[in-house]
Amino acid sequence: MSQKTSLLIEEKDLRILLMNILQKGKQRIVAPLRGYDGGDGGGDDNLKYFFREVHSQEEIAQLPLAQFDKLQTHISPKEFFFPRYAPVLKYQTISSTEVKLSDVSADAFGNVDNAGNAKETIILGLHPCDAVGLSLLDRVFTWDYDDNFYLKPRESTTLLTFACSKIGAHCFCTGVGGAPDEQRGSDLLFSRMHVGSGDGFHISVLTPKGERLVAEHLSHLSSVAVAPPTIAPAERSVIDLLDRKESLKSMFDSSLLVQQTYSCLGCGVCAMVCPTCHCFDIIDEDHPGSIGVGERMKIWDACSFALFSKHGGGHNPRDLQCKRCRQRYFHKLVYYPEKFSERSLCVGCGRCARACPVGLDIYSAVTSVTSATSAVSAAAIEGGTNGNR
């Protein structure tokens, strides 16, 4: 079988393809769908899209495929591998000295069924930053222990990423080693272009998973020697945060960093919408009406919460909010890169800045703090040298 690396598909054919996949029922399709707007008409439309399972042909007919290259989802697709809550085991208290434990497999979000099998899933319409984010998360969940709660759904999911046609407000992927058309982490990368008689996409087939999907559903398309369209340069010049790592490290005790985070109120929005924040808490949740019988749950946690680092004895090493913010910035830009010899854990999707209720933005905070110490690189940026990323 000859390998297909480059395909062209018309938008209407892509829609038909999705309808066929849904009808066959072998894979579930997840795509950005409009969320419930709370009955108030909604605010910014961009903020109201969430990755959700597509259940009907009508929903596919309405998918804004032509917008996928710029549509920003509110929460990252990490919730399909690392849901906001999921049981890890069942417990049953038999006596004061005996507790019976048993495995659980299904989660409440349909990622894993009762038999412990992850559902074959296609996630459609994510951006390169999200796909990279998942490949960075893979490192965490396979680091000293293979976390099957994460890995099973991950292995059975194919990522159909859409390259961004422009860099949106608060986006800065090019400042953390990414690009609006980056391939890493994606199985198929769609780039918007004119195909045949209308709008369509160039598809880059990037992985064996992507090849399998193409063989299964797109065998009628023949490979073309067309390169994906080039993405227009970013509208705003982005400072390279990777170059600022050492400078940020030197600011660990700086009052400038404290000042930058005065406004942080200590909610966890930034961590929850983030494609790479992966901290969780473990709690025992008794079944309603029973004591000592229930499930041990993994739930999303956030380093911005005051309780996050509070010790059992009452001491809290991160006793102030500024220290919690610093932890978040340092984990993204210093600790993770050093631990895994990787780029930054922040992928520059900008979701935290868009969702922050008081307008705090990791990019602005870090660039302004490090600008104070790296006058040379700041001058280089003003001169138009924006790194080579």
Added chain:
Amino acid sequence: MGIEELRQYAANILRDGRVKLLIGYGEGGDGRVVPMFITATEIERCSQLIYDQRCTYNLSVYLLKAEIKSLWSGAVNLSGKVALVAKVETVRSALGLIAENQIKKEDLCLLGVRGVGAVAAAGAVGTEGDWSSISSYCERVFDVGEDVGGDIGEKNSHRLPEKLDQEIDALLKKSPEERLHFWRQHFASCIRCYACRQICPHCFCSTCIVEKSMPQWVSPVSSESGNFSWNIIRAYHLVGRCVGCGECARACPMGLRLDLLNRYMVKMVQEKYSFKAGLSAEDKPPLTTYHLNDNQDFIK
């Protein structure tokens, strides 16, 4: 020119040492508004203070934040004062905090900002009429407000009390099952980021009930039942204390209509106790006090 007057005044009170810290609104780039914290060492930043339709933050929430408090009420000099650029809800929240002994009246310098024209309609969730009760608590009230245009006013207008009342009336006409469905839909999507709690000036407990784990009173799991407990309990804790600034609903990343829940509580308290939170620095919230002449006829 209202805003220039405010900037001048802010600079003056910092310069002559009457306040140690001023909290106001400034530009954050990309069209965002950010809270500004200005101390006497950087008085020139007062020229960047703004007030327009985008300034929705209830800045009273910063009065109790540790890092911010250390800027005006450090152990070295306890006589410091903090100034707040305060729209109507900010003033009311501040008065509520005084009434609940969270901050001293003499520590606070309220610079009221009474939005004019389009800004008044957009920025205010409380009614502008409240100024008659609260302006005496302000050091000064500035008639300011720059109309930045666009449809921000339109977008904010669903937060006006009249609009909320219409929605509440429509909800109350529904059957209990339909109402339950409405709230189920909302609470199901809650991700427990606690933005509602953190942005609320009146959620000042040092340990929130949901953080108490011995025993775990409220489930921290973002399942439907856990979310129901959390959101209902938070609403209950704000009865008679919420000033209706609507910041919880605005901060919610999932679009939960917490404003409807809180507005209904505000209406109930007005009806049962003839009390409106934050109109005075002396009156305690009705559910935190007991009077022999309290209305009791609804207790069955």
